[in-house]
Amino acid sequence: MAAFLPSTSCCSFKFSNLPSKSHVFTLPALPLLCRRSNYHRHHLSLNRVTAALSAVDSPLKSSSEGQDEKSQPLLQVTGLTAVIAESKQEILKGVNLLVNEGEVHAIMGKNGSGKSTLSKVLVGHPDYEVTEGSVVFKGENLLEMEPEERSLAGLFMSFQSPVEIPGVNNIDFLHMAYNARRRKLGQPEIGPIEFYAYLYPKLERLSMKTDFLNRNVNEGFSGGERKRNEILQLAVLGADLAILDEIDSGLDVDALRDVAKAVNGLLTPKNSLLMITHYRRLLEFIKPTFIHIMEDGRIIKTGDASIATVLEEGGYKAISGSGSNFRESRGLGKILISICSWLVMIWEVVSAFDVVNDLVADSVPHADAVFQQLSSNVFRTWEYFMLEKHRLLQVKCPRLFVELQLQSRDLNNHAVLQAS
Numbered sequence: 001m002a003a004f005l006p007s008t009s010c011c012s013f014k015f016s017n018l019p020s021k022s023h024v025f026t027l028p029a030l031p032l033l034c035r036r037s038n039y040h041r042h043h044l045s046l047n048r049v050t051a052a053l054s055a056v057d058s059p060l061k062s063s064s065e066g067q068d069e070k071s072q073p074l075l076q077v078t079g080l081t082a083v084i085a086e087s088k089q090e091i092l093k094g095v096n097l098l099v100n101e102g103e104v105h106a107i108m109g110k111n112g113s114g115k116s117t118l119s120k121v122l123v124g125h126p127d128y129e130v131t132e133g134s135v136v137f138k139g140e141n142l143l144e145m146e147p148e149e150r151s152l153a154g155l156f157m158s159f160q161s162p163v164e165i166p167g168v169n170n171i172d173f174l175h176m177a178y179n180a181r182r183r184k185l186g187q188p189e190i191g192p193i194e195f196y197a198y199l200y201p202k203l204e205r206l207s208m209k210t211d212f213l214n215r216n217v218n219e220g221f222s223g224g225e226r227k228r229n230e231i232l233q234l235a236v237l238g239a240d241l242a243i244l245d246e247i248d249s250g251l252d253v254d255a256l257r258d259v260a261k262a263v264n265g266l267l268t269p270k271n272s273l274l275m276i277t278h279y280r281r282l283l284e285f286i287k288p289t290f291i292h293i294m295e296d297g298r299i300i301k302t303g304d305a306s307i308a309t310v311l312e313e314g315g316y317k318a319i320s321g322s323g324s325n326f327r328e329s330r331g332l333g334k335i336l337i338s339i340c341s342w343l344v345m346i347w348e349v350v351s352a353f354d355v356v357n358d359l360v361a362d363s364v365p366h367a368d369a370v371f372q373q374l375s376s377n378v379f380r381t382w383e384y385f386m387l388e389k390h391r392l393l394q395v396k397c398p399r400l401f402v403e404l405q406l407q408s409r410d411l412n413n414h415a416v417l418q419a420s
């Protein structure tokens with residue numbers, strides 16, 4: 001849940017009463033408490049698929065299309081690759097993502113496809129090293145910022161499994177975090193009574209009992225209560241970009257509704273949301289502008305909300321299936337091109353001899369050039385034909401090929417003779 005930092009900068013503080021080794025928490029965005037073991041926590045129709053995947057493979061382009069001209073890019077991830085710091089195993093293999101202001105993005109994908117890793121890399125989790133690519137957040141290089149600076153810049157992350165902070169009272173934690181943010185923004189700190197007045201409506205909106213405030217952060221909280229508490233933090237601290245990793249897991253349907261209502265209430269035309277989820281249920285409550293499908297460390301598809309329906313009904317096979325249909329249709333296209341190549345080739349070969357004779361008179365030095373000229377008249381821009389032509393000619397009509405080669409040699413000799 002809370003962003004931790006091994007730094008002692010002005011916005012970090014230590015909880016002296018923590019039972020375990022000293023933890024330094026980044027404030028005010030909190031949302032990342034590092035535990036090295038945490039990442040392991042958890043885990044149609046063709047028309048419909050095609051419609052859903054009007055989707056493009058280049059999210060950077062797709063996300064910006066059709067958007068309000070005034071909405072500015074908030075987060076721009078380009079070719080991001082990242083490895084596990086310890087083992088150097090590559091997890092992110094070139095992620096592209098553009099999130100504009102006022103947009104809600106959902107990332108879906110099979111277990112282990114790299115969704116949580118992407119979000120953790122974005123908040124600067126020390127378990128990962130960025131090896132390539134860039135991340136621009138609000139016009140600044142996010143990768144150059146410390147995790148704490150990222151949160152102060154307006155990035156919030158809610159973890160899949162929010163951690164406990166034994167010995168730290170929830171309301172104190174929120175209060176300190178909130179004041180740290182105010183300090184950073186050059187605003188005066190507020191006292192406990194004023195803070196409670198600020199906090200109470202948010203608690204109500206999330207249907208959280210006041211008891212939760214006096215309990216230690218997440219200690220003994222049920223899964224759903226932890227998730228609500230994460231959203232409470234988001235509501236208190238605010239964010240330009242909130243990353244919610246599986247906020248729906250462990251929530252009953254009423255809790256999901258409450259959480260979604262609270263999240264929707266926080267959305268403005270200026271801030272954005274990046275949600276990681278496995279289920280359409282959440283997306284029915286929080287409507288995404290775009291859904292991205294992640295696979296093997298990359299975003300492989302981007303589309304509208306209908307992708308979630310396809311996924312729910314057909315699973316990831318439906319998405320991959322559409323991919324293979326696409327590939328099959330490309331295969332069909334290749335066959336058609338081959339047939340056309342054949343026809344063109346026959347036509348060319350038949351006419352070649354006449355043209356060659358004509359061109360010999362003009363001293364064209366190479367038979368290849370003759371072919372080039374012939375073909376370019378018909379399919380000037382279709383380079384595929386150019387490449388295929390000789391290969392097909394050689395394979396399918398070896399005698400003609402040899403004959404033309406000989407002519408080419410004769411043409412060369414002719415040119416050499418002329419030059420001398």
Ligand SMILES: Nc1ncnc2c1ncn2[C@@H]1O[C@H](COP(=O)(O)OP(=O)(O)OP(=O)(O)O)[C@@H](O)[C@H]1O
Pocket residue numbers: 039042043084091109110111112113114115116117118127
């Ligand atoms: N710190 C780490 N050490 C070792 N392996 C890691 C680490 N972080 C991520 N991985 C591996 O990287 C892959 C991607 O993990 P990640 O948690 O990002 O997947 P995910 O898409 O969020 O999965 P899920 O849907 O199950 O939450 C997994 O195979 C995971 O085991």
